[in-house]
Amino acid sequence: MRIRYPVENDDTLITLQGFLQKILSERIVDVLLVPMRTPSGTITPALVSDPEMLVHADPLAPVLPVNSATLAGQVSMSKPRPKVGAVLRSCEMRALVELVKFQQACLEDMVLISVDCAGTYGVPKYLKMAANSGISEENLWKNLFKTAIHDPEVGQEDLRQACKMCVQPVYDQAQIVIELLGSNFNEEIIITLPDDLGEKLGLNPVETGQREVVVEKLSKAHSTEREAEFASIRERMDGKENLTTIFAACIRCHNCMTVCPICYCKTCVFKSQVFEHEPMQYLVWTQQKGAYRMPADTMLFHLTRLNHMVLSCVGCGMCIEACPAELPVGTVFSVIGQQVQGVFNYLPGRNLDEKPPLVTFKADEWSEVGE
Amino acid sequence: MSENNFEPRIIAFLCNWCTYTGADLAGTSRLQYPPNVRIIRLMCSGAVDPIYVLKADLAGADGILIGGCHPGDCHYQEGNYKERRRVVALKEILKGAGFDEDRIWIRWISASEGQRFAEAIREITTAMKEKGPNQTKSEWAV
Numbered sequence: 001m002r003i004r005y006p007v008e009n010d011d012t013l014i015t016l017q018g019f020l021q022k023i024l025s026e027r028i029v030d031v032l033l034v035p036m037r038t039p040s041g042t043i044t045p046a047l048v049s050d051p052e053m054l055v056h057a058d059p060l061a062p063v064l065p066v067n068s069a070t071l072a073g074q075v076s077m078s079k080p081r082p083k084v085g086a087v088l089r090s091c092e093m094r095a096l097v098e099l100v101k102f103q104q105a106c107l108e109d110m111v112l113i114s115v116d117c118a119g120t121y122g123v124p125k126y127l128k129m130a131a132n133s134g135i136s137e138e139n140l141w142k143n144l145f146k147t148a149i150h151d152p153e154v155g156q157e158d159l160r161q162a163c164k165m166c167v168q169p170v171y172d173q174a175q176i177v178i179e180l181l182g183s184n185f186n187e188e189i190i191i192t193l194p195d196d197l198g199e200k201l202g203l204n205p206v207e208t209g210q211r212e213v214v215v216e217k218l219s220k221a222h223s224t225e226r227e228a229e230f231a232s233i234r235e236r237m238d239g240k241e242n243l244t245t246i247f248a249a250c251i252r253c254h255n256c257m258t259v260c261p262i263c264y265c266k267t268c269v270f271k272s273q274v275f276e277h278e279p280m281q282y283l284v285w286t287q288q289k290g291a292y293r294m295p296a297d298t299m300l301f302h303l304t305r306l307n308h309m310v311l312s313c314v315g316c317g318m319c320i321e322a323c324p325a326e327l328p329v330g331t332v333f334s335v336i337g338q339q340v341q342g343v344f345n346y347l348p349g350r351n352l353d354e355k356p357p358l359v360t361f362k363a364d365e366w367s368e369v370g371e
Numbered sequence: 372m373s374e375n376n377f378e379p380r381i382i383a384f385l386c387n388w389c390t391y392t393g394a395d396l397a398g399t400s401r402l403q404y405p406p407n408v409r410i411i412r413l414m415c416s417g418a419v420d421p422i423y424v425l426k427a428d429l430a431g432a433d434g435i436l437i438g439g440c441h442p443g444d445c446h447y448q449e450g451n452y453k454e455r456r457r458v459v460a461l462k463e464i465l466k467g468a469g470f471d472e473d474r475i476w477i478r479w480i481s482a483s484e485g486q487r488f489a490e491a492i493r494e495i496t497t498a499m500k501e502k503g504p505n506q507t508k509s510e511w512a513v
Contacts, residue, residue, distance in 0.1 A: 236469075237467065237468055237469030238469060239469050239471070240469075241469060242468055242469025242470050243468040243469055243470070244510065244512070244513050248512065269422070285430070288430070288431065289431070289508070289509070289510075289511040290511060291511040291512075292511055293511060293512045293513060297426075297429075298513065299429055299513040300422070300425055300426055300429055300513075303425050303429075303464065303465070303468065303470075304421070304422050304425060306464050306468070307421050307422070307425070307460070307461060307464055310464060311460065332468075335467065336463075336464055336467035336468060339463060339466075339467045340460055340463045340464055340467065343459065343460070343463050344456075344460070357456060357460065358453075358456055358457060358460060360456075361449065361452040361453055361455070361456050362452075363442060363443065363452060365455075366455055366456075366459055367442070369455055369458065369459060369477055370439075370442070370451075370455065370477045370478055370479040371479070
């Protein structure tokens with residue numbers, strides 16, 4: 001059912017904290033995985049069992065330090081396990097769906113609590129803005145939501161690139177959906193939740209309609225931004241130039257791989273003995289081309305990573321934030337992802353029952369391949 | 372770009388049961404085909420990890436052939452079906468990243484098709500000769 005949760009004392013955040021407190025105190029879940037504000041003022045995901053601690057919860061802070069899908073996997077894969085309520089944004093939800101398909105997370109004892117997203121800032125940018133006494137913390141997220149709802153075409157210049165291009169700002173398949181994009185959030189928060197839970201919390205159903213329109217307009221505006229950005233990347237990979245040009249400054253720190261929620265392997269092949277070559281092997285390779293870039297296999301690394309995760313890439317853009325060389329890793333991956341996903345008619349995070357394309361096959365497909 | 376005396380180097384990953392045996396038959400039948408191919412035998416085309424193909428491509432191989440049993444005939448039931456999907460995805464990724472996906476070939480050749488193997492090698496060699504050398508051959512900073 002869809003309910004209206006009135007905002008108390010003009011404070012949306014405290015009201016939302018109150019709602020989350022009820023979920024904990026009514027024992028709907030054992031712990032909540034939720035973004036929390038540290039004593040230093042930064043935001044980090046944390047597990048919370050004590051409802052009192054939720055005064056530090058801040059799912060509205062417009063910053064995404066890590067994609068928490070990986071963390072939801074960590075607390076759900078083996079039994080016995082706690083009943084976890086995971087408060088996540090759309091891109092985290094979609095990554096989590098992919099991780100479930102790869103047996104890296106389990107939703108059996110999990111309650112998904114999705115929060116509508118109006119975009120996030122990179123961590124350094126966010127800290128700078130939050131430290132700026134001119135803008136109150138409250139206005140930071142409220143401004144973003146106001147723009148998203150009323151002027152999506154104008155956009156917000158300083159958002160993370162991935163957020164500016166995000167065409168899936170909401171995730172409606174969660175058990176509980178905090179529908180901020182359809183709420184007049186100064187007065188109320190609209191929440192969709194299971195009927196029994198709504199009754200348990202003593203809330204009455206409401207009708208509301210504007211969210212769909214808002215989301216559609218927002219996605220459309222972001223889609224325009226996305227296509228423009230994609231076109232400029234495609235232009236640089238037209239065959240005369242290729243990915244080597246764009247990723248030339250890569251320092252092989254592997255940060256993109258570390259922060260990627262889809263790159264789940266415990267030991268990446270690139271950190272395994274497969275890539276520990278004999279010294280004389282390097283001489284052979286060097287003599288083949290006259291010179292040999294070190295560390296070796298940089299393009300092989302990126303193409304292999306593409307090959308491993310691009311079909312499941314949800315475009316969260318964590319890799320862009322993590323790249324010390326400021327390469328447009330995530331944008332490039334989204335460009336190629338869109339193309340490859342299209343071939344298989346696969347959209348990561350869309351449906352738990354859809355198998356990832358490379359773990360399945362049909363006998364009667366691509367019959368022209370191989371002939 | 373295509374020089375008359377350019378001889379492409381083709382790396383072939385062949386499955387043990389069908390295409391490799393087909394290549395063997397081509398040899399024992401004394402069929403003539405271009406000597407441009409270097410064969411690597413694997414147990415199944417499904418064992419061809421795309422990373423092998425990428426490594427060969429980035430090292431400068433002019434053509435890469437993956438050879439397996441005909442669809443439905445895989446000795447491990449479904450290895451070739453899975454490889455077919457992987458190759459479709461890999462080619463799409465290479466195309467999207469600005470690389471030449473047409474250097475990657477896949478052919479279903481059975482153990483009795485020595486003639487078909489020889490033809491495939493002729494076809495690939497001719498096509499890659501026309502295309503000219505793989506530009507990755509001269510790219511050291513990859």
